[in-house]
Amino acid sequence: MTGPTHDRAFVAFVDDNYFPGFVVLLKSLTLTNPDVEADVVVLHDGLSLANISRAVSLRPDLRFVRVGTERYERYTKGSAANYLYTKAYYILDAFRLTGYRRIVTLDTDMVVLDRIDDLFALDAPFAAVPQFFDSDGGRKLNSGLLAFDETYTDGTFAARLDAIGESGEYELERHDQGVITAALDGDYLHLPRRYNWVKRATRRGGVPPQDTAILHFTGKFKPWDGGEHGYARLEALWHQYDVSDAAFLTACARLAEQGQIADPTAATAYKARGAGVPETDARGPVAAQREATRLRGAGDFAGAVALLESHALEAGQLDTGYALDLAASYRAVSRYDDAAVLASTALASNRAGEAHVALAEVAWIVGDLDGAREHARSALALEPLRHKARLVHARAVRTTPDAEVVATSDPAGITLSHAAFYVDPLGNYGDVLLPAAVREAVTHVRGVADWHGVHVHQVFDEAAVDAVNATSGLLVGGGGLFLPDTSPNGNSGWQWNVPDASLDRLTVPLGLVAVGYNLFPGQEFLGSRFRESLTHVVDRAQFVGLRNRGSIERVRALLPADLADRVTYLPCPTTILGLLPGTAYTDPVEDTATRDVVYLNVAYDRSALRFKDEYPAFLAEIDAFVRGLSGVAQVRIGAHTIPDERIAVDLFREHGTRVGVDSFFRLGVEETTRLYREAALVVGMRGHAGMIPFGLGTPILSLVSHAKLRYFLEDVGRPEWGVDVAERHLGARLLELSTDVLGAQDRYRSQVADARQGLYDTSVAALRPFLEAL
Numbered sequence: 001m002t003g004p005t006h007d008r009a010f011v012a013f014v015d016d017n018y019f020p021g022f023v024v025l026l027k028s029l030t031l032t033n034p035d036v037e038a039d040v041v042v043l044h045d046g047l048s049l050a051n052i053s054r055a056v057s058l059r060p061d062l063r064f065v066r067v068g069t070e071r072y073e074r075y076t077k078g079s080a081a082n083y084l085y086t087k088a089y090y091i092l093d094a095f096r097l098t099g100y101r102r103i104v105t106l107d108t109d110m111v112v113l114d115r116i117d118d119l120f121a122l123d124a125p126f127a128a129v130p131q132f133f134d135s136d137g138g139r140k141l142n143s144g145l146l147a148f149d150e151t152y153t154d155g156t157f158a159a160r161l162d163a164i165g166e167s168g169e170y171e172l173e174r175h176d177q178g179v180i181t182a183a184l185d186g187d188y189l190h191l192p193r194r195y196n197w198v199k200r201a202t203r204r205g206g207v208p209p210q211d212t213a214i215l216h217f218t219g220k221f222k223p224w225d226g227g228e229h230g231y232a233r234l235e236a237l238w239h240q241y242d243v244s245d246a247a248f249l250t251a252c253a254r255l256a257e258q259g260q261i262a263d264p265t266a267a268t269a270y271k272a273r274g275a276g277v278p279e280t281d282a283r284g285p286v287a288a289q290r291e292a293t294r295l296r297g298a299g300d301f302a303g304a305v306a307l308l309e310s311h312a313l314e315a316g317q318l319d320t321g322y323a324l325d326l327a328a329s330y331r332a333v334s335r336y337d338d339a340a341v342l343a344s345t346a347l348a349s350n351r352a353g354e355a356h357v358a359l360a361e362v363a364w365i366v367g368d369l370d371g372a373r374e375h376a377r378s379a380l381a382l383e384p385l386r387h388k389a390r391l392v393h394a395r396a397v398r399t400t401p402d403a404e405v406v407a408t409s410d411p412a413g414i415t416l417s418h419a420a421f422y423v424d425p426l427g428n429y430g431d432v433l434l435p436a437a438v439r440e441a442v443t444h445v446r447g448v449a450d451w452h453g454v455h456v457h458q459v460f461d462e463a464a465v466d467a468v469n470a471t472s473g474l475l476v477g478g479g480g481l482f483l484p485d486t487s488p489n490g491n492s493g494w495q496w497n498v499p500d501a502s503l504d505r506l507t508v509p510l511g512l513v514a515v516g517y518n519l520f521p522g523q524e525f526l527g528s529r530f531r532e533s534l535t536h537v538v539d540r541a542q543f544v545g546l547r548n549r550g551s552i553e554r555v556r557a558l559l560p561a562d563l564a565d566r567v568t569y570l571p572c573p574t575t576i577l578g579l580l581p582g583t584a585y586t587d588p589v590e591d592t593a594t595r596d597v598v599y600l601n602v603a604y605d606r607s608a609l610r611f612k613d614e615y616p617a618f619l620a621e622i623d624a625f626v627r628g629l630s631g632v633a634q635v636r637i638g639a640h641t642i643p644d645e646r647i648a649v650d651l652f653r654e655h656g657t658r659v660g661v662d663s664f665f666r667l668g669v670e671e672t673t674r675l676y677r678e679a680a681l682v683v684g685m686r687g688h689a690g691m692i693p694f695g696l697g698t699p700i701l702s703l704v705s706h707a708k709l710r711y712f713l714e715d716v717g718r719p720e721w722g723v724d725v726a727e728r729h730l731g732a733r734l735l736e737l738s739t740d741v742l743g744a745q746d747r748y749r750s751q752v753a754d755a756r757q758g759l760y761d762t763s764v765a766a767l768r769p770f771l772e773a774l
Contacts, residue, residue: 004099006037008037008038008102011041011103012107013090013093014042016048023055027241030248035260036120037263038120039061044067045069045090089179091107094153100153102150104147106144110215126184128147129195132198133200140171142196144196170182204230217235288308289321296328302333308326320351323343331362343358376390401422402453403453406436407436407583410449419476420455428688430686433574433688434478435453436669437574437695440583452471456481457489457495474508478515479572484519494533498533498537511544511545520610520706535560546567570763575759585695585696595679597634599635602703623731626659628732638662638676640689676696677698685709687706699751709722710722717755718755
């Protein structure tokens, strides 16, 4: 731990869970107050090395101080179920930081919108903003922002805090805030609310006052974790600073060149980055590849290209692995010719099979099916077991992208184009069913005789536009297409690989159907391309239907005011399957099924985002849940993908619990429809592991690891059907809810039926004006 550099400091406690919030706090503080001469101190209890490295890359002058956590174990506390049970107290170590004349503390769920250096010039020894609700005449403060002088860091005040904390003579559920309030008992300067404007001070749908200097996202729902309904306009202010690291460093480089960065160490580093000198230069190409992999994983594909190109120019020649890495990065930013050239350099190496796969993927994306087949076959000739080669070959030999989609048709109807994610063999069952569900819902409202399939991951080029213009209209969706890392491209920044010029050439009506804003906590759209493409698409479209109101709020916040109201609510068609007559999913006239099966679905894609570091604890809770249902119902795994089967393996390996598996991605639509319909309950982590059984009339409980599950339950008025995967007593809570459902099947199925009917009515009303105008 290094000592103070300045006599003033901004201080925040940061852990890995709240690190995404800290990154935005840090960026906003730096960009709004670049010339303030003050240390930025990070209190932590064991921040991961990866996060420390990233933080230092953003602010080279950061000072890291490890919290002495033992003393807080002795504090008397409130409910242990609260995540803040102990960690909320760690900010109190700010009162143990010596060597500073003034300190300003900031919570990591804040964003700085204006100058705040005047907080260092206050005459009062201690200042804060009173608690917004129930402040007891200002006696109670909000501890998100505290400004105090050195008289509070000489050890006396810290000792008083410890005495109060250990005695429990404070509001226990207020944590650190309660301890500080008890210690001060109202003796502090009451700052204007502009310095700590809490989210709840603004009505839903509103904006904070124009002079707000610090916006504080108090409460459970954070902007980096999906946000909260009704607060999209506030969250948009947070997302202003949720920019890519590359964009932030570019802005800092400009400030440094203008002499506005106070710290000379940081200024020098920013100038070096601005001049194109990568920080990893001294560590060589292997480190550059490793860093590029991290950047791609974070969605910064342009950053990965810039980094790899800079090393390539210096080295003058590339080894095979480096060339393939750069080819993958080029493909992710739609530099397809460059990707093909780089991949071709590896054809004569011992990684020729991998190179052929890369070339096959590029060829398929740009519509060169002959080239895709040729390279896929060459890869398989070299490595017959290479799975990716088989998948690309299967895509390339399809007569049309939608060749395997089965849906009813109306011979007297129109011809429509349908751009969707048509999955590979053994792909995610939800994505298998989704295009068919869209078509059934559309045909139910307006007869369709024939469909022209367009794969969203292929470039929507001139030939594709011409083919679509020969039909009556183009539907795009459904599914979570607003996602940056599934088939990334530089044409749009989201899953539909559509250049702006192609949109301009489109002459038929365009409609987005049940599309979702699908970012996980910690994910972000980097740069401006997504926002620009989104704006262009919405401006061009005659209908924009998003599948949940949470997505609607997030998307509206990204759009200009004159386009935001075009976005409307259209539930995912899988949620109304049983109400569509004459289809393979229609509710049976007589239902005589014996229901004793509870399906469990656990998703493993993006595991780090879903479980963070808590998977062993999650698995133990699921084991307790499964064992608790023994003798009450038969628990089976409902696997939508191959990785979904893992839960059965882990339960047996770690806990000796055997659970049967039904692999829906292998069983097909007809059999899976029957199994879901005849189940007593489905407990699912995937969005479609809830929506599909719901659409077939089956009760559901959602394991919430993504905001979209919460959005859906809120849309049907049943938030109580969701349980967060991080809930401390997850197993007991699931057992309680499941037992209630199993004991009251008729009541729960009636509740599902009522909610499903509401979604059906909404869907028909939303689709009819657009479809009947075609």
